[in-house]
Amino acid sequence: MSESLIRLTELSMLFDGETVLDGLNLTINDSEFLTLLGPSGCGKTTTLRIIGGFLSPTSGDVFFNGRRINDVPPYKRQINTVFQKYALFPHLDVYENVAFGLRVAKLPKEEIDKRVTEMLGIVSLSGFEHRAVTSLSGGQQQRVAIARALVNHPKVLLLDEPLGALDLRLRKDMQNELKRIQQAMGITFIYVTHDQEEALTMSDHIVVMDKGHIQQIGTPEDIYNEPENAFVADFIGESNILDGVMLADYKVRIFGHSYVCLDSGFAKNEPVDVVIRPEDIDIVPAEAGVLTGTVTSVTFKGVHYDIIVDFGGFKWLIQTTDFQPVGAKIGIMLEPDAIHVMKKSVYSDSFGDYSSYSDEYDELEDDPEGLCDEE
Amino acid sequence: MRNKLLSAPYLVWMAMFTIVPLCVVVYFAFTSSATGAFTLDNILQIATYTPIFLRSIGYAIAATLICLLLGYPVAYVIAQARPGAQRFLYMLIMLPMCMSFLLRTLAWVSLLQDTGIINNLLGHFGIGPLPLIRNAGAVVAGMVYNYLPYMIMPLYTVIMKIDHSLIEAAEDLGCNGRQVFSRVVFPLSLPGIISGITMVFVPAVSTFYISQKLGSTSTTMIGDVIESQFKAAYNPNLGAAMSLVLMVLIFLSIGIMNRFAGADEDEVITV
Ligand SMILES: Nc1ncnc2c1ncn2[C@@H]1O[C@H](COP(=O)(O)OP(=O)(O)O)[C@@H](O)[C@H]1O
Ligand SMILES: [Mg+2]
Numbered sequence: 090m091s092e093s094l095i096r097l098t099e100l101s102m103l104f105d106g107e108t109v110l111d112g113l114n115l116t117i118n119d120s121e122f123l124t125l126l127g128p129s130g131c132g133k134t135t136t137l138r139i140i141g142g143f144l145s146p147t148s149g150d151v152f153f154n155g156r157r158i159n160d161v162p163p164y165k166r167q168i169n170t171v172f173q174k175y176a177l178f179p180h181l182d183v184y185e186n187v188a189f190g191l192r193v194a195k196l197p198k199e200e201i202d203k204r205v206t207e208m209l210g211i212v213s214l215s216g217f218e219h220r221a222v223t224s225l226s227g228g229q230q231q232r233v234a235i236a237r238a239l240v241n242h243p244k245v246l247l248l249d250e251p252l253g254a255l256d257l258r259l260r261k262d263m264q265n266e267l268k269r270i271q272q273a274m275g276i277t278f279i280y281v282t283h284d285q286e287e288a289l290t291m292s293d294h295i296v297v298m299d300k301g302h303i304q305q306i307g308t309p310e311d312i313y314n315e316p317e318n319a320f321v322a323d324f325i326g327e328s329n330i331l332d333g334v335m336l337a338d339y340k341v342r343i344f345g346h347s348y349v350c351l352d353s354g355f356a357k358n359e360p361v362d363v364v365i366r367p368e369d370i371d372i373v374p375a376e377a378g379v380l381t382g383t384v385t386s387v388t389f390k391g392v393h394y395d396i397i398v399d400f401g402g403f404k405w406l407i408q409t410t411d412f413q414p415v416g417a418k419i420g421i422m423l424e425p426d427a428i429h430v431m432k433k434s435v436y437s438d439s440f441g442d443y444s445s446y447s448d449e450y451d452e453l454e455d456d457p458e459g460l461c462d463e464e
Numbered sequence: 465m466r467n468k469l470l471s472a473p474y475l476v477w478m479a480m481f482t483i484v485p486l487c488v489v490v491y492f493a494f495t496s497s498a499t500g501a502f503t504l505d506n507i508l509q510i511a512t513y514t515p516i517f518l519r520s521i522g523y524a525i526a527a528t529l530i531c532l533l534l535g536y537p538v539a540y541v542i543a544q545a546r547p548g549a550q551r552f553l554y555m556l557i558m559l560p561m562c563m564s565f566l567l568r569t570l571a572w573v574s575l576l577q578d579t580g581i582i583n584n585l586l587g588h589f590g591i592g593p594l595p596l597i598r599n600a601g602a603v604v605a606g607m608v609y610n611y612l613p614y615m616i617m618p619l620y621t622v623i624m625k626i627d628h629s630l631i632e633a634a635e636d637l638g639c640n641g642r643q644v645f646s647r648v649v650f651p652l653s654l655p656g657i658i659s660g661i662t663m664v665f666v667p668a669v670s671t672f673y674i675s676q677k678l679g680s681t682s683t684t685m686i687g688d689v690i691e692s693q694f695k696a697a698y699n700p701n702l703g704a705a706m707s708l709v710l711m712v713l714i715f716l717s718i719g720i721m722n723r724f725a726g727a728d729e730d731e732v733i734t735v
Contacts, residue, residue, distance in 0.1 A: 143632055163635040170636045176629035180651045190637035193647070241637065 094119040094277055095140065095245065100149035102135050102301075109135050111301040113149070117245075117279065118294075122271050124280045126288040127298035128324070133281040134173065136298075137247050140279060141170050169238035173249040175230050177222040177237070183209070184218040186233055190241040208240040211270060228259045239270065245277045252287065264291055285325045289313065297321050318431055322364045323440035329405045330441025333363040333430065341430055344400070346379055348423055352430035362431045364441070367395070367408040369427035378420015384413045397443055404443045492704035506705035513689060513706065517713070520686040523600065524669035527607035531615040531664045532657065534608070539619035539656075540649075543626075554620065561613050569677050572606050573597065576678065602678040603685075607668050614663040622656030623649070658721060666714055686710060 095117040102110040110132045117123050125133040138144040139151060142163035151158050158166065169190070177186050185192075187208055191201045209215050212232035217225070222233060231251060238246055248267075252260045268291050271278045282288055288295050289309040297304040297312060297320075305317040316322035319330050333343045338353035343363055355361060375381045382400040393408045398419065413419060496503040510517075542553045560568060575581050576596040583593040596602060626649060634648045672687030679685075686706060693703030 141636065143635075162640075163632070164638045164640055168636075170633070172629050172633060174629060176627065176633040178630060178633070178648060180654075189634075189647075193638040193643060237637070 092119045093117070094154060095279075096150075096152040097136075097140075098150045098152070100136070100139065100146050100151070102132070102139065102144065103147045109301050110139075110146070113301075113303055115296060115303065115306070117277060119244075120275045120277055121293040122268065122278045122280065122291055124282060124288040124292040124295045125298060126282060126285060126295050126324075127304075129283055131298045132301045133283075133298060134249055137170075137249055137279065137281055140245075141168055141247050142166050167244040168247060169241055169243040169245075170247040171231075171234045171238050171249065171251045173251075173253070175234040177230055177233055179221075179223055182219050182221055183214065183225070183233055186222055187236045187240050189237060194241070204240050205236075208236045211239075212236045212266075227254050228263070231255065231263070235267070235270075239274065239276070242274075243276065245279060246271075247279050247281075249281045250283070251280075252282075260287075267291065289325070297324060299324075315429060316364060316431060318434035319362050319364075319436040319438075319440045320434070322362075322429075322431065323436075327367050327406055327408075328441045329365045329367065329443065330437075331363045331365065331403070332438075333361045335359045335361050335430065339425075341428065344380065344403070348379075348428055349425045350428040350430055351425050352428075355430070355432075360433055362433060362437050362441075364429040364431060365405070365423065365427055366429075367406045368393070369424070370405070370407045370409075371422040371424070371427075372407065372409050372411065372413065373420045373422050375418040375420045377422075379422060381418060381420045384415050384417045384419060387413065387415055406443045489704045489707055492701050493708045494705075495701060497699050497701040506702050507709070509702060510705060510709055513686070516684060516686050516689055517710075519683070520669050521713070523604055523607065523683075523685065524665050524671075526604050527611065527668045528615075528661055528665045530604065530608045531612050532660065535612055535615035535619055535660065536653075536657075539616045539623055542616075542620050543623040550624070557613050557616050560609075565610060566673065568610060569606055569674055572602070572609060573677050576602055576605075597678055598680040598683075600679070600683050603675050603683050606674040606678045607671060610671075610674065611664040611668055614667070615660040618659035618663060619653060619656040622653045622659075626652050661721065662718055665717070669714065670710055 093116045095115075097113050097115040100110055100113040100115075101108065113136065125136060127133055135144065139146050142158070142161060145159060153161075153166070153168075178189065181189065184205055187205045188201050191204060196204075205218075206215075209218065212235055214229065214232055214236065217229070222230060225233065231254070235248075235251070251267075252263050255263060264287060267278070267280075280288075280291065289312075292309055294306060295309055295312050296306050299320050305312060305321045307315070312321060313325055316325060316328075319328075322328040322330055331343050333341045335352075335355040335358065336342050336347055337357065338355075339350055341348055341350045341352070341361065341363060380400050382398040382405070384396050385399050385404065386397040388395040390408075393410050394412060396407050396409060396413050398405050398407055398421075407421070493506055494502055494504070496505065538557070542550055542557070545553060573580070577583070578593040578595075578597070580596070582596060586592040586594065630648055630652070631644055634644045639647060670687045670690075671685060672691045675683050675685045675688055690703045690706045690710070693699045693706065
């Protein structure tokens, strides 16, 4: 299971002198579900295309089973791809699209028929054999694309935002479906998405990228609970990111108060970024809190309320199931495990501030991709 | 209502320049040149011209195939070039078409004739003069030169539109360069091939003048015979009958080709 299958070393890519990937190092294990997560333009597709063999890296190496494959053309790699826009062959019907790779490999007719039929069953497209691919819905085309790749039993499947064009409901179904297929067939999936929720749901490991750099590699729990810098904390879920000072191991000062935390290994009095997840904050009566503030805004979210609380000028986002009216004075408590301390980075001070809540936060809610677009 | 009104000019155009002339041709074809009475003589007389019909079709097929073999790689290379280069190359292909058809054919005369440019050049090396003109080869070459752009145009348009991700998908699924071509690029360019063949074959089979300038009496094509019926021989009724038969033959061959290629795509030009 945890045997390394693909290794990228010091991978860099330049387009017209523009650095798109900058010294990527990554090891991908056999049979794992690995997700490349990051805002659009961060280099996810480029990384995937290098693994698939459609691009040659400007520098650095790609290893497959320990063998350097930089110069191996795509058709000789045991890797198949589900392309971002499916790229189904319009001159072939559903059956022939799925059979394509097997025909190229010159498998016997009966074997092809058996595998195509079986694969169409797996992606719930039995009965669609002789439909024109252009007559299918987006979700159906997407499943043809997956079947066309998986029918070849590749060692690795590359998927570039395969669910991007589907509506929410279908996307959820397909997420489960893909995860099920991946586990059943034991194939390594390298999955690209800019949707953090999708990444958390499906992955064994997540690689968070920004601006051509890997920001963090870890399990979904690691990434969510122990973000390494303000970018990761902000990109994965909602975060209040505060300036703090590490007084000693397990002791951090925020807003002049000192708190017990679970982090250690920092220099004495080192300035740090402190992440507090909105759902980890306990609301208590004003007189019982370590901090007291005033509710300035309340939004109903279904399961919980998003409330913005003003602590003497600093605004925090808090998620609570108890309704708090605007103007209410409340206190908060912070358990040690609600506090996560990170080293300062280039991203410090650019994320996790809800002071301009009404414009910024709403915008992000309406358009999750707006968060990603740098253009 | 609006739609009908908008299409009125087109309908008038069609009536005046397609339907009416066609009726005139049919009328002439089935009437006697002497009496003006109904007759099948003109049509029956055509049997004696069968060899010329066959020769025209043979030359046209040869020219069309050569155009396809020459034109496909050219169209492919242009379609792969960078956008700026594409425009330039495409213009280069189209440029000769801005010149008169007659002039282009005459240029080949001075190129191929015994005292022409090629034989002159060869003469310097003590070769020749080679019989480059007044034969079937020269006629077909003239046709290829004149109609090649009509082959390249539709091929280029279709190849250019092939989504590059389809080529990557084919490579991804195990195709080497040759297989990418035979399994994806070629089938997807089939509509362009059909259009190209049609656009070259139709004018080639009915062409005149080329054979008069580059060929001999044994390479006469049906277009030349039809022309002579309206001019020197002055038998427009026979000329009309020949035109009519030629048209039917052309329609038949286009129909067969479209059926053969299974082409119901809308890109296919049905003349
Ligand atoms: N072929 C190319 N030529 C020039 N720039 C490119 C090319 N492909 C990608 N880029 C640039 O590289 C950056 C990363 O692109 P990409 O890997 O597609 O990002 P992502 O998939 O994460 O959205 C973008 O800024 C994009 O404009
Ligand atoms: Mg992308």
